[in-house]
């Protein structure tokens with residue numbers, strides 16, 4: 001058996017064409033060009049990849065992007081002041097503060113300071129609350145990207161056992177929230193209604209769990225952690241990991257070995273990461289529309 005490769009590039013290109021058209025219409029109607037501001041403190045490698053690809057994608061769909069690079073040793077007060085400045089800037093529709101932030105900074109305080117209407121990452125407590133209640137304002141980019149890939153390849157989640165490795169606020173937790181709902185805001189009830197298990201570093205007997213998964217999502221940040229013996233034959237494997245190794249970028253799953261076992265698998269690069277960027281473009285357009293009054 002050779003797994004279907006869930007190519008994120010095709011999915012992303014189709015969605016970006018649609019976003020570009022809606023950006024064009026929005027511009028024609030309002031005269032406003034949606035603008036995304038990203039704040040990058042220090043030099044986290046995964047963030048560098050993200051920042052580069054975001055700038056390209058903004059240009060592609062007809063939006064503007066601004067990057068605010070700050071030194072590793074920026075103070076909490078200076079970073080909060082930057083966020084306030086972007087909150088108040090009417091030309092900025094979306095604000096994204098790259099994570100992780102250096103250890104001396106209080107990330108929660110910084111993320112809480114972002115105007116919820118510009119919170120394109122969906123990190124603000126009010127946006128997370130709305131998401132958990134099934135009435136989201138923004139959908140978090142990476143989890144939304146995972147759902148869009150599954151939809152594109154006609155792999156519904158309803159009634160399926162989904163096992164998510166990782167419980168972070170950026171991937172594992174919001175993805176679990178989305179998939180356990182009765183319906184997905186963008187993809188309907190077939191792309192929700194899963195039975196979700198979330199595993200983490202304190203989960204014993206991980207392999208017993210992963211072997212139960214119809215859909216296995218890896219988001220832990222450990223290169224090639226998921227091996228072929230952990231996957232049920234025919235299962236769908238979604239690899240969210242972005243790890244930099246001597247051989248380039250690689251995900252959290254042993255991709256080559258899994259091709260012989262899984263029914264379908266996302267590559268890294270060229271998988272979920274592409275969709276994260278694209279769903280960020282979608283959220284920036286949504287933010288601009290909300291700020292323009294509907």
Ligand SMILES: NC(=O)C1=CN([C@@H]2O[C@H](COP(=O)(O)OP(=O)(O)OC[C@H]3O[C@@H](n4cnc5c(N)ncnc54)[C@H](OP(=O)(O)O)[C@@H]3O)[C@@H](O)[C@H]2O)C=CC1
Nearest residue numbers: 046166167168171200201219220221240241242272273276
């Ligand atoms: N493709 C994309 O668009 C994106 C990719 N990423 C990538 O995804 C990966 C995960 O990112 P993120 O969620 O931010 O990571 P975090 O480091 O915030 O969280 C990692 C999670 O994995 C768990 N974990 C770590 N090691 C193990 C293990 N050996 N067994 C079981 N669970 C484990 C941790 O458990 P515990 O909670 O107990 O510590 C934690 O819940 C990274 O490679 C990151 O670069 C991130 C965002 C977007």
Ligand SMILES: Nc1nc(=O)c2c([nH]1)NC[C@@H]1CN(c3ccc(C(=O)N[C@@H](CCC(=O)O)C(=O)O)cc3)C=[N+]21
Nearest residue numbers: 046047049050053097098099242269270271273274276
């Ligand atoms: N506030 C915040 N929000 C995030 O969503 C966030 C973050 N901080 N910090 C870093 C992680 C990581 N992340 C990636 C997104 C896209 C690619 C991406 O474009 N990946 C391409 C890479 C292609 C390439 O250039 O080689 C791919 O996988 O095909 C990678 C990584 C978002 N993150």
